[in-house]
Amino acid sequence: MKNTLQIMLAQMALTDGQTAPNLTRVLAAIADCPSGTDLIVFPETTLMGFPTADEVAQVAESIDGPAMSAVQQAVRDRGVAVVIGFAECRDGRFFNTTVLMAPEGIVLVYRKTHLWASDVGVFDAGSELATAEWRGLRVGLLICFDIEFPETARALAVQGADLLLVTNGNMDPYGPVHQALITARAMENQIFAVMVNRAGSGGGLTFAGGSAAINPLGQSLLELGRDEARATVELDLAQLAQSRRDYHYLQQRRIALAGEAAARGTAFALA
Template identity: 65%
Template sequence: MKVELAQLAGQDNGTAYNLQRALAAIAACAADTQLIVFPETHLMGFPSAETVAQVAEPLDGPTVQAVQQAAREHNIAVAIGVAENDNGKFYNTTLLITPEGIALKYRKTHLWASDRGVFTPGDRFATCEWNGVRVGLLICYDIEFPETARAVAQLGADLIIVTNGNMDPYGPTHRTAIMARAQENQAFAVMVNRVGSGDGDLLFAGGSALVDPFGTLLHESGREEGQVTVELDFSQLAKARRDYRYLNDQRLRLPGEVIEHADGRRELLIPR
């Protein structure tokens, strides 16, 4: 599978600009690319408590619809972050959009300091079946908690997609975390981070990455904008899981109700 990593700068509260950059990146994909991945909340940037009500949109709003149309026109799947407005509740959400529509939605469960007071934490993890691969989504700070990747792994994930908004000085933290999350769950991990500056004195760290199921770093971007193609060889899954399987051997499983949907989605509800 060929995947493109769209490591872009963005504008906080700059939906029109961010959408234009996303649509241009989708249009620039190679004909054989199956998936393009963008950073955390790419479409709106990071709103504040004062701006989120004006910036966040419902998932049937014009911005997500524009990305859905682009996915159909270019016959490609898109993983992209949004600021979601669900009847006055605001979420830091990542979507997997295919030519058929929204295949998977994930609301960030572990809120970073700047998310708190802006977004509501999500209450579940989820995976879906896409192109014969079971995909799970995570967002930025989530990957610093081993339980998040284990949750989507318990739901069968072969590929963990992480939309990232990680800033200095924490780039090395996420480099270590993404390798560990892939290795301990014997799954591929794709992480795409933002670059450039943000509100205040933030400087986003880049370092978008592809990690194989052995925890080997196959690609790592620098700190500049770029759109690079990586290739995932899913035969590596069987090799990584041949001699032992952590999910089978673990003595403790994460609690929570598992919901199986008719469309192939699986959800693990976080216990209250």
């Protein structure tokens, strides 16, 4: 495993319900990424924006559809990995999906498990929280609203995740919520966390930007403003061990106490 990892955060404005303009911008970002970049992280549903229930059947595609295939070719040509979101059509159902794609192919697929209000009626909820090995690290993916539930990131950490990558589409007035929670998810699980949000506006929403990279000690390594921006952060992977040197939350959990407290509370309520 390398001692460092170079990640570019691509905070973009997107066009809702259309693929072509978003794909063009994604391919340009991949082609133009700085030399030495290991990974580019894009926002939620990067390729299609947020389609409506009436649009999703027209724009959604399979994981090997034309837009995803174009991204895969760009990834191979540039020799860089990407985390990218799209509206997926799978077995006649539609999902808000993010993939980790490397030059050798798809490493990890994640379908959003916690649907925000505007997802409901457009997408079905995914049913799996999974991790995969990449570049000597165990990586997990989440999407936007997912990070508001601490169990999601904890489930990935229990699987051994070292790096949490979040595609985001968070809007005003909730920007501060995700800025606080991405820090908490990194700190409470002693992992790196990178969240890339959408910028600009669409569908009557103003997106909050604020993409961020947090180390396992809960320290901010990079934070972007509200506007479109691309910036690269270097992760010092030695900080994983450093953060766990004096205490290790996963190993020191006392889950049974929570169960005992719940049982006592129930008994008290019934008495």
